[in-house]
Amino acid sequence: MEEALRIAVERFVATAANASSVNICSAKLLSGGAVQENWLIETQFVGGPFDGIMSLVLRCDSTTAGVAISHNRAEEFALLKLVFNAGVTVPQPLWLCDDRTVIGRQFFIMRCIDGTAAGHLLARNAAYTSHRKGLAERLGKELARIHSIRPPHPELDFLPLTDETPAERRVKQYRAFLDSCPTAYPALEWGLRWLERHAPVQTTTTLCHGDYRTGNYMVNENGLTGILDWEFAGWSDPMEDIGWFCAKCWRFGNVAAEAGGIGDRADFYSGYENESKKLIDRISIKYWEVMAHVKWAVIALQQADRQMSGEENSLLLALTGHIVPELEWEILNLTEKD
Known part of the structure; x- marks a missing residue:
């Protein structure tokens, strides 16, 4: 520094801290x-x-x-x-x-909180396997607490509320991006059309983290130490957060552990349902997992464009664009029977 x-x-700190x-x-x-x-x-x-x-x-x-x-x-x-x-x-x-x-x-x-947020370590390193069940349940419980906050809220008046459902808003947003791309992405267009045709009727609006996944929380040898990265939080369908957490693209290679690559989906659901006293809509979760893969593909294209356009020189951003075919395959896999 x-x-x-x-x-x-x-x-500044001396004044703020008296x-x-x-x-x-x-x-x-x-x-x-x-x-x-x-x-x-x-x-x-x-x-x-x-x-x-x-x-x-x-x-x-x-x-x-x-x-x-x-x-x-x-x-x-x-x-x-x-x-x-x-x-x-x-x-x-x-x-x-x-x-x-x-x-x-x-x-x-x-x-400062201690621990690691590295997704590949949390999902695959044996040092973090002893608390998997408890961690999955705890993360479900934490998410339920986030979703307990409802609009309108005077401290969050900067978060927009619209008449569109979250599903409608996402489809419109991602379609506008794909329409602006010079390259066609038919599998993503297929995914958007599927999402449009199968959009759930929204029943609840809550505060959602917006990027609740492995890699955005810290864990030490005793378990969870903190949820990170709130810059994309907003009002949405709570199932969107759950679908994002459970989506295959955020399991860091440990695909059998369907709760973020770190545990069983049932344990994550149990933690959420015990805290919220509400049952998770299993059908809606599949919908939001498809949405998660479309969303991540769009973000990956945007990140790659930041490097390709010369806006930012970053190998990480360039490599992010190479995950799009894998995401397209999973979208087709999830929707092939519909």
Whole structure:
């Protein structure tokens, strides 16, 4: 972290925390975060309620263009505060800086949590297999707590509500993208038509995480430590989150473990149903798993285009585009009997 940036953050935190002084002992840019930057800052507080050393994470916009549909940091901070107060296991949000003159970007600071979010490790490494059943149940329970938040909500007035069902909105959104592509994707068009013809009647609207999957939560040797990445949260059908979590494309090669590559679907469902006191609509879940593969294919094409257009030079973005045929195959596999 540059010296001027470090000093600016120290001053902001000292004021926000009501401390006599704050010293950032070390700052490390964490891996991942194609859309946002996350800095681990080891911080020494002098005076005030946080007196002592504390590990914090500073989250700010990436210096690249990012993804236009993601929330800004102030909105993500509001979401994080709300779900934290609702009992969802997330890093505790501490302070928001909405003044872009401080470091040139919005940012917020939260407590650091330990563990790993690496999907390939959680799904396939033997070190994380002992708590699979409990982890699947816990993740179902956490999702039910998120879905307990209903619109309208005064703290989430930045989240749009429309007369369209979530299914109708997604189909329209993805069709508009495919219509704008110079290359045809017949399997994705087939998937969209199937989704259009089989769209469920929405019965419930709740807060949805929007990217609830393995890779977006942290786990240590004792289990779950926090749900991450709230920049795509919004009002939707709660079955969308469940379908996204269970979709084959997010099992990281451990396809037999249908709950995010880490456990049994039945355990994940059990945790959700016991917490929410509501049964999961199994038929709707298949629909939203098809939607998940179409959605991820569209995102993969968009990510690849960021690299191919010269907007961003990234091998990861380029390679993301190569997963599209696998997603197309799964869409055809899921819909072939219909």
